[in-house]
Amino acid sequence: MTTTVPKTREASALATSVAGLSFANPIVLAAGTAGYGRELASITDLRALGGIVTKAVSVTPRAGAPAPRVAEFAGGMINAVGLANPGLDAVRGDHLPWLLEHLAGAPTRVIVNVVGGAVEEFATVVAGLDDVVAGGRTVDAFELNVSCPNVRAGGTEFGASPNALREVVAAARRATSKLLFVKLSPALPDIGATARVAAGAGADAITLVNTLPGLVIDVDRRRPALGFGSGGVSGSALLPIGVLATWKVHQALPGVGLLGIGGVTSASDALQYVLAGASLVGMGTAAMRDPRLPLRIVGELEKWCARERTTLASVVGQLEWPS
Numbered sequence: 001m002t003t004t005v006p007k008t009r010e011a012s013a014l015a016t017s018v019a020g021l022s023f024a025n026p027i028v029l030a031a032g033t034a035g036y037g038r039e040l041a042s043i044t045d046l047r048a049l050g051g052i053v054t055k056a057v058s059v060t061p062r063a064g065a066p067a068p069r070v071a072e073f074a075g076g077m078i079n080a081v082g083l084a085n086p087g088l089d090a091v092r093g094d095h096l097p098w099l100l101e102h103l104a105g106a107p108t109r110v111i112v113n114v115v116g117g118a119v120e121e122f123a124t125v126v127a128g129l130d131d132v133v134a135g136g137r138t139v140d141a142f143e144l145n146v147s148c149p150n151v152r153a154g155g156t157e158f159g160a161s162p163n164a165l166r167e168v169v170a171a172a173r174r175a176t177s178k179l180l181f182v183k184l185s186p187a188l189p190d191i192g193a194t195a196r197v198a199a200g201a202g203a204d205a206i207t208l209v210n211t212l213p214g215l216v217i218d219v220d221r222r223r224p225a226l227g228f229g230s231g232g233v234s235g236s237a238l239l240p241i242g243v244l245a246t247w248k249v250h251q252a253l254p255g256v257g258l259l260g261i262g263g264v265t266s267a268s269d270a271l272q273y274v275l276a277g278a279s280l281v282g283m284g285t286a287a288m289r290d291p292r293l294p295l296r297i298v299g300e301l302e303k304w305c306a307r308e309r310t311t312l313a314s315v316v317g318q319l320e321w322p323s
Contacts, residue, residue, distance in 0.1 A: 018257030076235015104135025173202030192252030239263025250277025267300035
């Protein structure tokens with residue numbers, strides 16, 4: 001495959017960092033949309049991306065939700081995959097070593113998405129993957145998906161309970177010295193306050209946002225389009241919601257690194273997140289439709305920086321709010 005890694009001079013304009021961890025460019029593949037890398041390795045150059053967030057990892061394997069798991073609608077996509085994954089042992093023994101080996105010598109950062117049904121499960125996964133070494137490298141960071149339900153609290157999302165969120169982040173923090181991202185739901189009543197709780201418990205960065213709960217109905221069958229019923233909305237419809245959440249958290253925590261995700265299909269979309277306060281920009285639904293799009297956006301961002309005679313890092317959070 002022909003590499004699409006930006007030239008050195010241009011790459012410096014896109015270089016960014018989060019809590020001291022450097023990224024060659026801000027574009028990362030969002031959790032759940034790129035598997036553990038193998039699925040896309042023959043289609044796009046993973047080594048030219050800023051980073052890849054793996055599919056979720058839980059302590060034990062999860063079969064996931066019933067089919068159909070994905071449906072499209074005019075504003076994007078709705079899915080209910082059910083956090084299906086092969087479990088900690090399989091990821092530790094096979095999937096993660098392959099990804100690390102494949103990216104050996106590349107600047108692409110590896111971020112592992114972590115899920116759990118109880119507080120200790122998050123820490124167990126983090127501890128179980130923290131020391132995996134392959135290709136001379138290890139995991140760079142972990143992303144805690146606190147939108148999943150706390151089975152010991154009646155199914156309430158961890159992120160919706162300050163105490164549960166604090167416990168999850170603190171437990172994961174004790175399990176690793178690597179960077180911790182906490183991924184928040186756009187449905188939270190005060191996402192800035194929730195982000196402050198996460199940061200106070202030890203999170204280094206915040207991912208904004210997860211999918212938004214929704215329902216798409218197959219009117220001919222008079223049934224939900226998804227086998228599970230409801231699902232998470234992603235795609236273009238999520239863009240203004242994610243950008244607003246990013247701006248709110250940047251105002252609440254101006255010194256904390258942000259990964260903005262939701263509805264990005266162009267360099268202009270990515271720049272909206274950057275101007276709102278994100279140092280990194282994730283791509284999911286659009287990358288599933290066109291796996292080569294993220295690298296084209298990297299190239300478009302290079303051209304934008306050259307045209308504006310600026311660097312991407314210098315415009316993070318530079319949104320001018322109406323007075």
